[in-house]
Amino acid sequence: MENKNLQIILHSRPTAGISELNFALQKSQIPFPQAGEVLLKTLYLSLDPYMRGRMYDTPSYAASVKLGAVMIGETISEVIQSNNANFSVGQLVSSAHGWQQYAISDGSNLVKLPEYAVSPSAYLGVLGLTGLTGYGALIRYGQPKAGETLVVSAANGSVGSIVAQTGRNLGCNVIGITGGQEKCKILETELSIKTLDYKDDNFSENLKKLTPQGIDIFFDNVGGDIAFEALNNMATHGRFLVCGTISFDRNLPQVKSIDRFPSAFSQVLIKRLKVQGFIFDELVDMKDDYHQQAVTWLHDGKLTFREHIVEGIENAPQAFMSLFKGKNVGKLIIKI
Amino acid sequence: MENKNLQIILHSRPTAGISELNFALQKSQIPFPQAGEVLLKTLYLSLDPYMRGRMYDTPSYAASVKLGAVMIGETISEVIQSNNANFSVGQLVSSAHGWQQYAISDGSNLVKLPEYAVSPSAYLGVLGLTGLTGYGALIRYGQPKAGETLVVSAANGSVGSIVAQTGRNLGCNVIGITGGQEKCKILETELSIKTLDYKDDNFSENLKKLTPQGIDIFFDNVGGDIAFEALNNMATHGRFLVCGTISFDRNLPQVKSIDRFPSAFSQVLIKRLKVQGFIFDELVDMKDDYHQQAVTWLHDGKLTFREHIVEGIENAPQAFMSLFKGKNVGKLIIKI
Structure with a gap:
């Protein structure tokens, strides 16, 4: 096994609509955590329609992804090295580290997953x-x-x-x-x-x-x-x-x-x-209320969810394109 | 002078857009007030863009004008005969008696004009x-x-x-x-x-x-x-x-x-x-608040208004058409 960090970058901006060819697979060194930092291994990556807008450089409500930069996206990761007292090895966190296998964080943008009896990937969808x-x-x-x-x-x-x-x-x-x-x-x-x-x-x-x-x-x-x-x-x-x-x-x-x-x-x-x-x-202030309600409903069987899981970071571009063809049922997730 | 009630009726429904030809002038008898009723003489008639929608019989938020019926519209009138103890001769009222010179009312749909120092026609526009x-x-x-x-x-x-x-x-x-x-x-x-x-x-x-x-x-x-x-x-x-x-x-x-x-x-x-x-x-509950504010502003010179007054009920169709050509400045009113 190569000790590399596989990443999907935005290679080119779309011209006649988005295409798999706008993405490229890149191998970089696995980053090394400095003092106060943790090394994260991505377990799950969320793919969502809004990402299309970020591939263009037309003005929108959020900044575009820069050419050559790792595609953005919400992730669930495991802490695999820690120089930060707030995070121990094995801790699962949600954050937005994009389409890559490994990432470094100083902990400020990490949310520890609570102990609900759902799969970690649920924090990208029904609880995300x-x-x-x-x-x-x-x-x-x-x-x-x-x-x-x-x-x-x-x-x-x-x-x-x-x-x-x-x-x-x-x-x-x-x-x-x-x-x-x-x-x-x-x-x-x-x-x-x-x-x-x-x-x-x-x-x-x-x-x-x-x-x-x-x-x-x-x-x-x-x-x-x-x-x-x-x-x-x-x-x-x-x-x-x-x-x-x-x-x-x-x-x-x-x-x-x-x-x-x-x-x-x-x-x-x-x-x-x-x-x-x-x-x-505009809805983040409702997060706690929602989690409380959702967990109750999940427990009572009044809320169910489907995940469409695709394995492998290298399959993210193709899976992403399928979103716009109405092919998946449920939340589209890449299992890294 | 003929003792007739001049009325503008909806003669035909528009086909390729509204036209003066959709209207017709009709002379009918001046109606006679029964017990409890008053006879109104229209002083001013308001012409407004929404009336276009009522000329068609496609579904909208209000009923269409029936073919052959008097065109609808807000009016300011004077009571010229009264068999109703609530209204004396000479009383000015606002109501919606449409494009005609005379109308009968049992008083239930009449609003007496308050004693503000503005012209009665203002109750069709700035105060209407x-x-x-x-x-x-x-x-x-x-x-x-x-x-x-x-x-x-x-x-x-x-x-x-x-x-x-x-x-x-x-x-x-x-x-x-x-x-x-x-x-x-x-x-x-x-x-x-x-x-x-x-x-x-x-x-x-x-x-x-x-x-x-x-x-x-x-x-x-x-x-x-x-x-x-x-x-x-x-x-x-x-x-x-x-x-x-x-x-x-x-x-x-x-x-x-x-x-x-x-x-x-x-x-x-x-x-x-x-x-x-x-x-x-949906705004009628704000009427009193608005009147209070508007009268203060009018008095202080912080609210002014223009009226585009056209004389004669027979000129209402032509004046109405001009609304859609951006020709008038201010409230379009027919002085009967």
């Missing part, structure tokens, strides 16, 4: 960023009430499945949108919610039929056509939550077609909608 | 529906803070000018958008705010230059291109208030061009915007 995003945003911006109709897109994704289950647990009439009959069946069986297949030719009619009183809350993870259909089926005073736009790469040239922008904002007016964009950062 | 809409929505949904940048479209319109002055009085950095240098000059002189001419070829660059920190609150009365430019210049956590879409008739076939919908919602996400649609109904 995506879980809190789904739960926190639904509660804060959606203000769901029992009996309301909640529709969530990418409902089998890492955020969507938490939204769907939270809504269900709070007594909402939940409808999950996903692609293909197989994924619909998984959702219906595992989450006990109604589903809609966006690949069905009658998607639009089916959405209307399933929401005769209109959609009170639409939790959007995909943008584009599905978002537009939902917007046209909102109930008066509906809340439209913009969590992600995975179907839309704003850095690509935009397709010529009907301009749906004026009509979209006309719907906002007619239905007196609230459309709210948000990112994870 | 449009004033409250501008003030109430800005306060409730915009939550303006001193020092914030507030941009308002159709800033010389009946809603826009109230928004601009409210923002200015609260210490915001206010920028009013209007069409043409002449209208800009009027705004700058009368309201002491900065202006932007949307007809200027460099509108987009000018908007960017005038809002270097981004727009904290955009109060939109027009929709379409101006709204889209504003959306792309919002500050993080900006509030985008959808009050009107006068530039957009959703009942017309939509122009093929770039589809700006996905990009618009991507901006909502990136900037974590709140986009809020609303109508007047």
